[in-house]
Amino acid sequence: MQKRRLGNSNLEVSALGLGCMGMSFGYGPAGEKTEMIKVIRTAVEQGVTFFDTAEVYGPFTNEELVGEALEPFKGEVIIATKFGFNIDRAQGKHSGVNSHPDNIRLVAEESLKRLRVEAIDLFYQHRVDPNVPIEEVAGTVQELIKEGKVKHFGLSEAGASTIRKAHAVQPVTALQSEYSLWTRQHEIEIIPTIEELGVGLVAFSPLGKGFLAGKIDETTKFAEGDIRNVLPRYTEEARTANKALLDLLNQFAEQRNATPAQIALAWVLAQKPWIVPIPGTTKIHRLTENNEVAEIQLTAKELQEIENASAHIKVTGSRYTEAMEKSTGL
Numbered sequence: 001m002q003k004r005r006l007g008n009s010n011l012e013v014s015a016l017g018l019g020c021m022g023m024s025f026g027y028g029p030a031g032e033k034t035e036m037i038k039v040i041r042t043a044v045e046q047g048v049t050f051f052d053t054a055e056v057y058g059p060f061t062n063e064e065l066v067g068e069a070l071e072p073f074k075g076e077v078i079i080a081t082k083f084g085f086n087i088d089r090a091q092g093k094h095s096g097v098n099s100h101p102d103n104i105r106l107v108a109e110e111s112l113k114r115l116r117v118e119a120i121d122l123f124y125q126h127r128v129d130p131n132v133p134i135e136e137v138a139g140t141v142q143e144l145i146k147e148g149k150v151k152h153f154g155l156s157e158a159g160a161s162t163i164r165k166a167h168a169v170q171p172v173t174a175l176q177s178e179y180s181l182w183t184r185q186h187e188i189e190i191i192p193t194i195e196e197l198g199v200g201l202v203a204f205s206p207l208g209k210g211f212l213a214g215k216i217d218e219t220t221k222f223a224e225g226d227i228r229n230v231l232p233r234y235t236e237e238a239r240t241a242n243k244a245l246l247d248l249l250n251q252f253a254e255q256r257n258a259t260p261a262q263i264a265l266a267w268v269l270a271q272k273p274w275i276v277p278i279p280g281t282t283k284i285h286r287l288t289e290n291n292e293v294a295e296i297q298l299t300a301k302e303l304q305e306i307e308n309a310s311a312h313i314k315v316t317g318s319r320y321t322e323a324m325e326k327s328t329g330l
Contacts, residue, residue: 001047001294004276006200009173011122011152013078015269015294017050018043018287019204019280024062028223031282033065040069042284044077046291052176052202052278053115054082054126055107056094063114071116079115080176080202082156083107084126099129101140108149124154124176125166134162138169145170154202160193172199179203179275180212181267181306182233182245182315195272206268206277211239213261213286214246233317241316248309258296261286265293270303 002015023036031039040051053066063081070077084107086098111120123144125137144150152173155166166172175194177186179201186201194201207213209228218240228234233242249260256263261279268277279290298306318325 001291003049004200004274006152006174006202006276007194007274008198009152009171009200011078011173011200013050013276014048015276016048016265016291017052017080017202017276017278018048019052019278020062020066021052021054021057022280023282024065025057026227028226030061036065036282037069039282039284039287040066041072043287043291044070044073046288047294048291049076050078050080050276050278052080052204054124055111055114056082056085056087056126059087059092059094060110060114063111067115067117074117078121079117080122080124080154080174081111081115081120082124082126083111084124084129084156097127097129097131099125099132099137101132101136104137104140105144108144112149119148120150122152122154122173123150124156124174125158126156128155128158128162134158134166135169138166138172142170160189163190163193163197163199167197167199172197174200174202174276176202176204176278178205178319179268179277180206180208181249181264181310182208182212182242183319191272195274201272201275203268203275203277207261207264207279207290209234211242212246212249212264214250214259217243230321231317231319232321233315233319235317238317244313245310245315248306248313252302252306256296258293259289261289262293262296263298265290266296266298267303267306269293270298 003012004015005012024030053062083104084099085094086096087094141153153170154174156176218236222228249263252263253260281287
């Protein structure tokens with residue numbers, strides 16, 4: 001698989017990464033451990049070198065899974081994880097954000113153990129903490145970098161002003177934010193800002209939490225505990241209304257003898273050479289389908305046709321609830 005460099009940093013990763021959250025958290029019951037390890041190790045075999053997790057996924061269980069699965073590949077892969085939430089370690093529940101320096105340090109020490117590594121490759125602030133100046137957060141991560149416990153600093157779902165302030169203290173290697181053909185608000189201010197600063201973009205949910213893969217329709221029932229049960233964009237009405245975008249993807253998929261998911265991922269890859277999408281999956285055949293997109297290069301004419309057609313499609317439903325949007329830091 002081709003490699004990409006995240007911004008102006010020296011961090012080079014596979015053009016597609018693997019988001020591991022859904023193996024343990026967020027989309028209903030956790031996957032069976034041995035099967036999930038098989039998916040992660042198959043990703044390595046297919047050329048994926050970039051894996052995404054967080055302490056809050058579970059909590060803790062996803063980091064443990066990723067750490068065990070990737071232990072045989074130390075030095076060959078890049079693992080990104082995140083800090084920034086209050087977690088009750090006795091009950092295994094999280095509540096609210098917490099980026100106080102003592103919590104950042106605690107998370108770093110615990111994540112190192114769960115991931116079975118000597119240094120965290122990429123350490124993101126998971127969500128902006130309004131109670132802790134971002135300069136203090138960046139300074140704490142800078143200290144961890146100097147101590148050899150962290151290699152690169154990242155932010156997730158942060159706004160342009162926050163990115164600038166953090167970057168002035170400790171260079172930000174990557175911003176992780178949602179980006180796809182139906183989530184494009186970051187093109188207005190965020191993407192120009194990180195391009196100016198030389199920060200890479202790690203695009204999560206590049207397949208719209210599965211919708212852009214064409215496997216979800218208005219009759220789909222999500223499992224208990226699946227986050228899509230509460231998101232406005234995934235109501236039955238919204239899924240019906242948003243079929244127009246799927247029709248567009250299907251049109252190009254047929255022309256290219258590809259799948260809608262591959263066209264959606266190819267579109268993200270074509271936007272900037274420093275954008276790395278991290279689609280998640282629990283199935284090897286979906287993993288293979290996603291990774292084959294690295295061979296699909298959309299032409300300038302195709303990209304313009306997609307742009308022209310999608311401009312007339314209104315996406316129904318916001319991506320998060322109002323309360324969730326407030327926590328993004330945008």
